Amino acid sequence: MKLIFRWYGDNDSIPLDYIRQIPNMTGVCTACYDFKPGEVWEEKSLLHLKDELNAHGLEMEVIESIPVSENIKLRNDKCEKDIEVFKQNLRLCAKAGVKVVCYNFMPVFDWLRTDMHHKNEDGSNSLAYSADDFAKIDPKHLHLPGWDESYTEDELQNLMSIYQKVSKEELFSNLIHFLEEVIPVCEECDIKMAIHPDDPPWDIFGLPRVVSTERDYDRLFEAIPSIYNGITLCTGSLGASKRNDIYSMAAKYAAQGRIHFAHLRNVLYTDDKDSFVEMGHASCGGSLDLARVAKLLVENGFNGYVRPDHGRNIFGENEKPGYGLYDRALGAAYINGLFEMAEKFGGKK
Numbered sequence: 001m002k003l004i005f006r007w008y009g010d011n012d013s014i015p016l017d018y019i020r021q022i023p024n025m026t027g028v029c030t031a032c033y034d035f036k037p038g039e040v041w042e043e044k045s046l047l048h049l050k051d052e053l054n055a056h057g058l059e060m061e062v063i064e065s066i067p068v069s070e071n072i073k074l075r076n077d078k079c080e081k082d083i084e085v086f087k088q089n090l091r092l093c094a095k096a097g098v099k100v101v102c103y104n105f106m107p108v109f110d111w112l113r114t115d116m117h118h119k120n121e122d123g124s125n126s127l128a129y130s131a132d133d134f135a136k137i138d139p140k141h142l143h144l145p146g147w148d149e150s151y152t153e154d155e156l157q158n159l160m161s162i163y164q165k166v167s168k169e170e171l172f173s174n175l176i177h178f179l180e181e182v183i184p185v186c187e188e189c190d191i192k193m194a195i196h197p198d199d200p201p202w203d204i205f206g207l208p209r210v211v212s213t214e215r216d217y218d219r220l221f222e223a224i225p226s227i228y229n230g231i232t233l234c235t236g237s238l239g240a241s242k243r244n245d246i247y248s249m250a251a252k253y254a255a256q257g258r259i260h261f262a263h264l265r266n267v268l269y270t271d272d273k274d275s276f277v278e279m280g281h282a283s284c285g286g287s288l289d290l291a292r293v294a295k296l297l298v299e300n301g302f303n304g305y306v307r308p309d310h311g312r313n314i315f316g317e318n319e320k321p322g323y324g325l326y327d328r329a330l331g332a333a334y335i336n337g338l339f340e341m342a343e344k345f346g347g348k349k
């Protein structure tokens with residue numbers, strides 16, 4: 001596996017020099033953050049980013065993410081134009097040596113939590129989702145913790161009401177349409193697409209979601225068999241639902257060569273509904289067995305990119321929730337241990 005770290009560009013307060021000092025860290029996944037979904041990135045910005053990373057001894061082989069516009073997800077009259085822009089961005093990425101592009105197809109919201117600073121017993125704090133707190137949110141007046149506020153309240157309500165008319169089947173067929181268009185470009189320029197699962201992996205506010213379960217993946221691959229149509233296996237997102245068997249998914253999709261990128265992190269189930277707190281990466285603190293995931297990935301031939309995912313704020317750090325340095329660095333060290341063990345003493349079946 002190739003270990004990488006997420007970095008939010010020049011606005012990220014974590015210095016690249018620090019990231020480089022994490023053992024075995026080969027690069028970062030990042031993006032051109034100055035451009036909105038549906039805008040063509042500037043080649044100069046992308047190359048500047050790459051040069052900056054390379055100058056710090058880090059590679060830029062994974063982009064997380066090229067955002068997919070709502071026009072594409074809705075397949076409205078601006079969809080085809082935005083797909084062309086996406087293709088142009090893919091070509092630019094290829095020129096810069098990018099190998100994998102992570103993206104998602106979640107309507108309106110990316111990941112969603114009800115608490116960005118959940119206090120843990122040990123004094124750390126982390127992201128959390130409580131089914132009870134979620135039930136109290138009024139979708140007509142959304143002020144979500146961590147919500148990026150990129151829409152005005154009116155825009156958001158308008159978008160939400162448009163989606164109320166979109167069924168899961170429609171959203172799925174819009175995703176397939178998008179992939180039918182972009183996968184040939186990926187094949188031509190050798191970039192693997194890695195869709196991120198819905199986080200959490202169930203429908204929210206009546207919005208359809210189509211990348212939550214094993215069945216969703218199976219039909220996605222059936223519709224677009226190209227190996228360039230792959231996934232970001234995110235243990236914390238998929239594993240937030242007790243109905244997902246992340247171990248069999250990891251083994252199955254690694255064996256199929258579909259996992260181009262893995263986000264590894266743990267969650268602790270906090271009730272018998274769908275509530276969870278994000279804990280440190282180690283299996284001892286959470287409900288997921290990451291040693292088993294790493295072993296299954298390796299045994300089934302996975303050899304892609306891996307990154308530690310959300311960390312807690314620890315050691316007095318008060319960083320962007322999920323994206324501080326310390327707990328993600330601990331996560332990286334732990335991931336190194338798991339993979340070293342699995343690769344040396346397990347290996348491919």
Ligand code: DNO
Pocket residue numbers: 064065102103104110111196263310322
């Ligand atoms: C959360 C991340 C997601 C992910 C996007 C990919 O921390 O895992 O925001 O980057 O869903 O498009």
